Amino acid sequence: MDRRMWLHATLASATLGVLPAAAQTAAGPSTPGSGGAGSWATAWTGSAQGPYPVGNPSAQPDQRFAFPDPAEGARDQTFRLVLRPDLWGPRARLRFSNAFGTRPLRLDGVFAGLHWGGAAVMPGSNRPVLFGGQPGVTVAPGGEVWSDPVGLPFAAESGHPLLAGRKLAVSFHVAGPSGPMTWHAKALQTSYVTPPGAGAHGAEEGEAAFPLSTASWFFLDAVDMAAPAGTPVVVCLGDSITDGTASTMNGDDRWPDVLSRRLHAALGHRVAVVNAGIGGNQVVGPREYGPDKPFPGGPSALARLQRDVIGLSGVATVVWLEGTNDFSRNGNATLDAVREGMTEGVRRLRAAIPGVRIVGATVTSALGSTSAAHGHAEQDEKRRGLNDFIRQSGLFDAVAEFDRATLDPATGGLREEMIPDSTTGGKGDRLHPNRAGYLAMGMAVEPSSVVPAR
CATH class of the missing domain: 3.40.50.1110 (SGNH hydrolase)
Structure with a gap:
């Protein structure tokens, strides 16, 4: 089975609620952090370095249209950050940082899915991310917060070679204005953002709502994956x-x-x-x-x-x-x-x-x-x-x-x-x-x- 066929078959099984045997095992009672066979392993980081725009980005598109006023930051807009986990697992959790913010950061409409291309997410892969069972969270100035675990059915067979090098699309809505934005300037990876005032679009798997691009990561600074203990x-x-x-x-x-x-x-x-x-x-x-x-x-x-x-x-x-x-x-x-x-x-x-x-x-x-x-x-x-x-x-x-x-x-x-x-x-x-x-x-x-x- 080629790469595309395998991904579509896996996604179809997840949509129908039928997970492969590997996923059923991974989703069992031994949850990460519970002292069983599973644990959390950090699979990606984008170190928080300061308030935008102070930093050293590379190949940065003109950011005036996305963020007209750096002091006000993001305003009622959705980010779709693209990143490559070095390890895949059947569940993930996300860490959002307001380390260099001066106002409370309100996030909602958070989703994680398999990146397809451009700002598009692979159909059927986008999953809502919760915080204490709620669809949104407020991160205090200088603070950080981990999400609840989110299932990634397409990564149920986490060691499958066709997942190697694939990228995760993490979408979130900033209710804003956010004030100074905690960021990682030099992503060397293209991500996407809606215009200011566009509202929440994280649930959408298409790319029409994301005309603007950035070569930096904002607010998200770590992703954990469920992995065998001791990884x-x-x-x-x-x-x-x-x-x-x-x-x-x-x-x-x-x-x-x-x-x-x-x-x-x-x-x-x-x-x-x-x-x-x-x-x-x-x-x-x-x-x-x-x-x-x-x-x-x-x-x-x-x-x-x-x-x-x-x-x-x-x-x-x-x-x-x-x-x-x-x-x-x-x-x-x-x-x-x-x-x-x-x-x-x-x-x-x-x-x-x-x-x-x-x-x-x-x-x-x-x-x-x-x-x-x-x-x-x-x-x-x-x-x-x-x-x-x-x-x-x-x-x-x-x-x-x-x-x-x-x-x-x-x-x-x-x-x-x-x-x-x-x-x-x-x-x-x-x-x-x-x-x-x-x-x-x-x-x-x-x-x-x-x-x-x-």
């Missing part, structure tokens, strides 16, 4: 080089995506890799962050550990790649400060997640970058010092050698073939690796160093 979740914590700057728009070819495919090839449906990168992020800076003091790179890694790593479900491993922004002219941190920051971050992670495995990733070169903030000799000297620390300190359980995978020994910068931009074309900035560079980085990680054999 390891690998969190890739980092800056724009983890977030995927200069990778292919809608191409899923950031280095965490490459690592994900390698781990799934080895382990099948028994692992999840999620991306907690934020473009411009630093280990120790800025010192202060909030809706009234935003910074394009978001809160420091240390400030966001709780929300973006510790607060996720099933975390077994963290791969940490950061430091280049701390050493930029904007960050200007000392090498000692970043080493101490990483040491403190590792301490917090080990204290909060017993048995967590932490992999230190060496920082890639920015020497010769066309960015005014990067590429100078002092930054490269500090970068090399930090890489020596990552390799030799014993702080980490393993090391991912991204520097060696991308370095041109003749120039001290990135290899020439890894420089041209893969997102919009062009010469590249000699700071962000392109698709070829991310492929080399993802292939440089030894899978057993991330998820050891058990």
